[in-house]
Amino acid sequence: MASNTPIETVIRPIKGWQLLNFSELFRYRDLFYFMVVRDIKVLYKQTVLGFLWAVLNPFFSMVVFTVVFGNLAGVPSDGVPYAIFSFAGLLPWTYFAQSMQNSTNSLVQARNIFTKVYFPRLLIPMTPVIAKLVDFLIAFAMLGAMMIYYKVTPTWDALYLPVLIIIMILSAAGIGMILSAMAVQYRDIRFAMTFLTQLLMYAAPVVWPASLIEEKFGSLAYRLYGLYPPAGVIEGFRAALIGTRPMPWELLMFSSISAVALFIIGALYFRRMERVFADVA
Amino acid sequence: MGKTIIEVKNLSKVYRLGIKESQTESVGQAILQWVLSPLRNFRRLRRLSKFDLNKEEQDVLWALRDINFKVEQGEVLGIIGKNGAGKSTLLKILSQVTPPSDGEIRMRGRVASLLEVGTGFNPELTGRENVYLNGTILGMTRVEGDAKFDEIIAFSGVEKFIDTPVKRYSSGMKVRLAFAVAAHLEPEILIIDEVLAVGDAEFQRKCLGKMQDVAGEGRTVLFVSHNMPAVSSLCTRAIMLRHGELFMEGNVDDVINGYLNEQSARAEVGLAELTDRWGSGLVKFTDVQFSTDPDQPIGNVLYAGQQGIFTFTMESHDTQVIPQASLAILIQDVQHQRVTTLHTRFTGNLLSFEPGVNTVTCTIPKINLMPGKYWVTLHCIVGGESSQVSEPADHVDQAAYFFVEGGDFFGSGKIPNDKHGMILVEQAWAQPQRIGS
Numbered sequence: 001m002a003s004n005t006p007i008e009t010v011i012r013p014i015k016g017w018q019l020l021n022f023s024e025l026f027r028y029r030d031l032f033y034f035m036v037v038r039d040i041k042v043l044y045k046q047t048v049l050g051f052l053w054a055v056l057n058p059f060f061s062m063v064v065f066t067v068v069f070g071n072l073a074g075v076p077s078d079g080v081p082y083a084i085f086s087f088a089g090l091l092p093w094t095y096f097a098q099s100m101q102n103s104t105n106s107l108v109q110a111r112n113i114f115t116k117v118y119f120p121r122l123l124i125p126m127t128p129v130i131a132k133l134v135d136f137l138i139a140f141a142m143l144g145a146m147m148i149y150y151k152v153t154p155t156w157d158a159l160y161l162p163v164l165i166i167i168m169i170l171s172a173a174g175i176g177m178i179l180s181a182m183a184v185q186y187r188d189i190r191f192a193m194t195f196l197t198q199l200l201m202y203a204a205p206v207v208w209p210a211s212l213i214e215e216k217f218g219s220l221a222y223r224l225y226g227l228y229p230p231a232g233v234i235e236g237f238r239a240a241l242i243g244t245r246p247m248p249w250e251l252l253m254f255s256s257i258s259a260v261a262l263f264i265i266g267a268l269y270f271r272r273m274e275r276v277f278a279d280v281a
Numbered sequence: 282m283g284k285t286i287i288e289v290k291n292l293s294k295v296y297r298l299g300i301k302e303s304q305t306e307s308v309g310q311a312i313l314q315w316v317l318s319p320l321r322n323f324r325r326l327r328r329l330s331k332f333d334l335n336k337e338e339q340d341v342l343w344a345l346r347d348i349n350f351k352v353e354q355g356e357v358l359g360i361i362g363k364n365g366a367g368k369s370t371l372l373k374i375l376s377q378v379t380p381p382s383d384g385e386i387r388m389r390g391r392v393a394s395l396l397e398v399g400t401g402f403n404p405e406l407t408g409r410e411n412v413y414l415n416g417t418i419l420g421m422t423r424v425e426g427d428a429k430f431d432e433i434i435a436f437s438g439v440e441k442f443i444d445t446p447v448k449r450y451s452s453g454m455k456v457r458l459a460f461a462v463a464a465h466l467e468p469e470i471l472i473i474d475e476v477l478a479v480g481d482a483e484f485q486r487k488c489l490g491k492m493q494d495v496a497g498e499g500r501t502v503l504f505v506s507h508n509m510p511a512v513s514s515l516c517t518r519a520i521m522l523r524h525g526e527l528f529m530e531g532n533v534d535d536v537i538n539g540y541l542n543e544q545s546a547r548a549e550v551g552l553a554e555l556t557d558r559w560g561s562g563l564v565k566f567t568d569v570q571f572s573t574d575p576d577q578p579i580g581n582v583l584y585a586g587q588q589g590i591f592t593f594t595m596e597s598h599d600t601q602v603i604p605q606a607s608l609a610i611l612i613q614d615v616q617h618q619r620v621t622t623l624h625t626r627f628t629g630n631l632l633s634f635e636p637g638v639n640t641v642t643c644t645i646p647k648i649n650l651m652p653g654k655y656w657v658t659l660h661c662i663v664g665g666e667s668s669q670v671s672e673p674a675d676h677v678d679q680a681a682y683f684f685v686e687g688g689d690f691f692g693s694g695k696i697p698n699d700k701h702g703m704i705l706v707e708q709a710w711a712q713p714q715r716i717g718s
Contacts, residue, residue, distance in 0.1 A: 009392065011377060012385035030426075031417035038414055042405045117394060117418055118377035185326055278379040279296065280326075 018271045039131035054135035055142045058090040069207045078244035089206040089234045095136040102128035103176025111281040125180040129173045157240040157247045164236045167259045171229035174262030181273040204230040226254030287352040291384035294345040344370040346525045357502040359516035366522040390469025404448035415462045429465045437461035464491045474505045560675040568594035571683040581683045586690035589645040597634040606632045611658040649705040652687040
């Protein structure tokens, strides 16, 4: 132990707004690693199907949507089979929704830990956001299989996928931080979550193409729609993987701005609420 | 040596208490209240985290008020005080679980706190995985975990089960593993809250030994416990908290004596003078006696198998007769664990008190407690179940104690003792009957 360079800790009332404390987060990187590993390991313990669930959830949604929206309601799908159209949307959406939901519930569930020992609380809502990437990758493999089946080839825009994934992570993390901090004090959030996720899904171009917005409400509305990060990400996935449309840069520009803004606002809000967590949880 | 490692200056912490709901008098008001309740709930929840220290607010509890002390390197400081004196709050602030409301603390060195053993254990993970997870929660790095892994496992004594999920461990095994992780942290400052309350005697000795080693290595330990022998053997200095304030500070034996004197002084003070009580005060307990003989209702010794008579002297401060009052008498063992409750509502009685001094007796036909010392907590409620208002008039925790001596409960000449459990039950045994013909 480096006892010749003691760390001096000053504990005093915390006032005002603070952004992330990067050096502290870095010191706790090992803990973050173990928390993510734990999340991944524990999730499918004592299940028969294990990681297959990562595929089954979006798969069954796809089947339902294809029957209901594709066949019965006749929602347009930019000229490709509705199944692959909706799955390309469900892939980022499932990640976004699940990591947001788990992140929101994470703090309340971890109250036995953070009321007993100190570590950066921010790690708690961030853990599911990272851990859920495993599910995302598994479901991605499923999409790959479907692309082979439907003989769809990805475009060169697939090189931009990492950017899309980062936008997706930032916005899920931002919302997760805000809602998890609120949920500690206001347990209403837990009850609102189911409804909120559904609402957000229909607001995202999962079951319908974003081109509908342009048709019905004009191009300004379409551009502003990009402020909702899943819009740019989902349309971007379709452009990159099934090539139904060119890369939606006009949406992505706004999506990335609002994703970064969400992340910063989320971090600020979380850090402000953090100090009372142990007292109100 | 002699270097100040922890400095606590003017430390205060406030909490928000629950507020009494206002009563409604009509259906209309009740509906209005119900409609407005989301707004009220929101205000109440938001107030949990908002304070103005300069205003004296009614529903604010000062868990700690203006605490000052210093701890030097290598010192083992005991922190003692009754439940609710602020010990746990102080430890929570020191371990950064919650920030103070005012004042500051300066600490030099890495701090590890053990507010509860096994914090963060995940039942689905194996012992091995939990050692790493728990170690990093407590501030260890992965490399340190690798280096100490074998030592931790050896100390815990659960080698055989290290790759078994923790949910299959006995609670003793969990505690052992958790303490083993914590004991190998090697922080400069170690904060420990009542960890010795768990585990068997042998393991407790091992823990005490480990903590002595830690202190011997020049580390600083803050130790909270109700176990006075442990405090006295481990600590060099102690502080005593009372009602959130620093009441005493100094040599460990002096502070422990001060604490014990204060405790027994409280038992010596007449019940009427005790200020450590709550309630409206409309009716107050002023005396309690325990006896076996209704003609001699004074004393504090009861006998198993004989009748027990509790005599309460109570003073009503109302000018009129109080028609409906209830008494609840909580009987607790020496660890304050509740054994049973005597309650006028159980038997369907409502008591009425004349203005002035009254006596109430409660007779237990046959005492069925094992020999030992028992505390009673007294609670008086004015207003019956049927009436509009019902409010606590007087409540005194551990107001008095009585002793139960062993007796011939079963009339068989055999006297059971506390090894047989906590209570005695009437029983009848029949001869074996052969089944079939």
